[in-house]
Amino acid sequence: MSPRHVILETLQGGYHGGAESRLMIHEGTCGTATNVRQEVERVGLIEVCEENDVEVVYGSCDGNCWAAPSATLRHENDASEFVEKRFSRLDELIRVEDFGVLLNGMQRGQGFVDGKSGLLDRLGRLDGSLEHAVWLGAYSNVDQILRGSKSDALQRIEDWKLTGRGGAHFPTALKWRLASGNEGPRYLVVNAEEGEPGVFKDRHLLEGDPHRLLEGILICCFVVGIEKVFIYVNGQARAAFNSLSKAVEQAKAAGLLGPEFLPNGLRVDIELRQGAGGYVCGEESVILNSIEGARPVPRFKPPFATDEGLWGRPTVINNAETLAAVTTLWQDEPPPTKLVSLSGNVARPGVYEVPADGTLSWAGLLLQAGGEPGSTPAILLGGPSGVFVIPERYDEKIKMSEVGAGGLVALAPDSSIRSVVQALTKYNLRESCGECTPCREGTLRLDALLSVDTVDFDKVTSLVEVMSEASLCMLGGMAGRPVLSAIEDFPTIWKGKA
Amino acid sequence: MSEWRRPLEIADHEMREFISELSMIEREKQYLLPSFHLAQEIFGWVPPVAVEKIADFLRVPLSEVYATLTAYSELRIAPDEKDYWFICTGVACEMKGAQNIVQQLADADEFKVRDIDCQFLCSLAPVCVDDSGGLHGRVEVSELISGIRESQTGGE
Structure with missing residues (x-):
């Protein structure tokens, strides 16, 4: 046996799967910002866990940020089969009796399945130890590759x-x-x-x-x-x-x-x-x-x-x-996926895994996150260097080349696209490092051009062209993208009071 | 600039801690940013005296140290004004009425509140940062007012 296998086996062997039933409290940034520690105490979760022999562990957000403050009850057997139930937005008191019924129900395999796969597999499921990570598959691929x-x-x-x-x-x-x-x-x-x-x-x-x-x-x-x-x-x-x-x-x-x-x-x-x-x-x-x-x-x-x-x-x-x-x-059927951060006008903002092969549409993603395509005037992709996706395109499949780094904000019916674009332009202006002139001066002038009542499209377009051609990096190079996108898709909003 | 020139007391024990921690860092230019972080962690900002020590220790010209220091928006070359709360004005927070929150609090006139760029907690918009840097999600004006009032007057 190679020393590599010894290391992995020792790590795995050191972990005994934890308790049969575990309550993972999703702390992390999302949990901390919603006082999850106090909330689990308040609703009585800790108490019922103690009474039902459920081990309480603290972990990270599982990507369902909308659910914070949240916790996941997970019941696992020796064959690594499991059932789960997430307690989202801990706003109801939890009673010992109900919890017992729930646990029994879960043991019969009626657990909550959220269909996570790939990149997010272990997110919000780890207790922070290396042994637990290895138990759930960490380092198994590199092990295979090294062979x-x-x-x-x-x-x-x-x-x-x-x-x-x-x-x-x-x-x-x-x-x-x-x-x-x-x-x-x-x-x-x-x-x-x-x-x-x-x-x-x-x-x-x-x-x-x-x-x-x-x-x-x-x-x-x-x-x-x-x-x-x-x-x-x-x-x-x-x-x-x-x-x-x-x-x-x-x-x-x-x-x-x-x-x-x-x-x-x-x-x-x-x-x-x-x-x-x-x-x-x-x-x-x-x-x-x-x-x-x-x-x-x-x-x-x-x-x-x-x-x-x-x-x-x-x-x-x-x-x-x-x-x-x-x-x-x-993996046997590796699903190359792209993570996106979806926020704004959806019921369940958070981290989503989008298939890279273009099988999910914009509308599909919105619906998955509890959004309503019908009342979403646009999706902003990629923040200050991004573009808008308008409702006419919601049925198109999501292409990897479009999502940029993965920041998606679904706008609300009352969102002012013009103010969003102006805020993004001001952001680029503040963040320009000043090293090259096209970006340092360009972002300043772009902001000025957008601040007048009726915007001169020709001037904006030629300025953006200079910035994208001549800037040293992509901050300046792409600073004009949201502006051009908004001019093309929403030409009427640029006339009248700024 | 005036703030920058204001004579400021640096506590002896903080300076001693800084020098002893700095001496553990390798004397290479690549550790300029880690040294700034060290100073900011100990002093709460990067005071001129620390900048000089860093320049000496890492053998980087003072002018270059300043040029680098001032290029990072999160490094402070003046002590923070204390007790400020910040309301995130990223796109998602803006949609949930961040500007309105800032306005309401500013109108009340008794609070030290400012707006701040995206805090990357967009799922829990609107978001605020309290006076000790803690993030709070889904904030409401009434909750904020009592929280800020408690922290800004509680100690007096």
Whole structure:
């Protein structure tokens, strides 16, 4: 038996599945913001759990943010079969008698099934220990991959057409191939900056299932031949940072990052870096500068990071979700999915997993989240650099290339599209780093052009063209997108009082 | 700028803690941002005296240290005005009446309230950040008023 199997088996063996019935209290950022600890006490859940031999554990949000404050009762047997019941928006008192009936009902297999799969599988189900994560499948894919060759792994990623989840959709396999073709040492930079207003899926992933990212990192390091990894986490995402730090310590202590687990003497060193604000810090070359200790401004491209990245060395820069998604490709029927953060005018805002193969329509997603396509005047995609999807398009299937980083806001019937666009323009103006003139001056003038009563479309269009052609990075390059989209789809709102 | 030049007392024990923690960091330019975070964690902001120490220790020119420091919006070069509460005005919060909340509280005149960019808790809009940085979801004006009143007058 290889030392790798010894590590995984020891980890798994150290876990005994916990209690048969467990109540997972979804704390995380969503739970904390809704006082879940006080609420579970208040409604009597803790008390009834004690009386019914149900173990109480604290975990993260499961992506059903709308349900917060919430808790999930899970009953599991030795064969890892389970039934679940989620207590959403803990607003009713829970009685011991009812709880007993519920538990019995669940044991007969009438549990609540929410159809989660893939990336969100373990979200909100983990108790924070490495053993529990391994028990629920963490590191099993990397284990399988390490038994094969690097080229097989790359081929698999290529076959499933995995593309970057940060919004640019660059083919992941190609990026890895380009970097591995250059002489080492090479670096991996994980972009977990996620600073785009309206996007919160990476935070959820890192808070709730950090080992999935670490597993993706190990796969990348093995395939590309990388020993040094930087994870750049958004400065405000404290809970995600803490959860990830803990996971890295756990993985280190268990030997998962060392040569006993990884072949060919590979040893992976992971360093966490905390950002300090600035939408522009999500741009990959800005992250490189930030890590090096230089001013956080974009670099000229080319050279591309896969040729000259951190300290001039070949560097793979992947979004956190991309690396997490890599781990889902080794299942029997891997469902490459994209996480989206859906908020606004829907009954159940939260993190959703959208199939990447274009089988779900906009209307379908709205309905899934309890929204009403009929009373949703538009969906804003991708925040300050995004576009609007109008009702005429709701029956179209969702394409990966459209969703950007995955921030979706369903607008309400009384939303003023014009004010939304103006607010986004002002946001871009504030966040422009000032390094290049087209963006620094362009965002200022775009804001001014939109602030008059009747907007001059020609001037706006030619300004946006200059900005998108000449800006150093995508902040300026895409700052005009929501404006052009709103002008095209809602031409009448730009005349009359601003 | 005037605020920046205001002479400010730095507690000795905080300075000692900062210097001892700083000395554990590797003396390389790449640790500039982690050093700023360290200072902000200890002092609540990045005071000039800490900036000088960082420049010395990491052997980076002072001008470059300032250029980098001031480029990050979350790093503070002046101490925070205390007791402020913030109302998130991201798109989702705006749709749930954030601007209205800010206005109502501002009209009341007794509260220190400001608006703030997206706090990434869009599912629980409208969202506020309390005076110690805690996030609260689905806030209502009446709850907010009592919460703020309690925190802003409670200690006196």
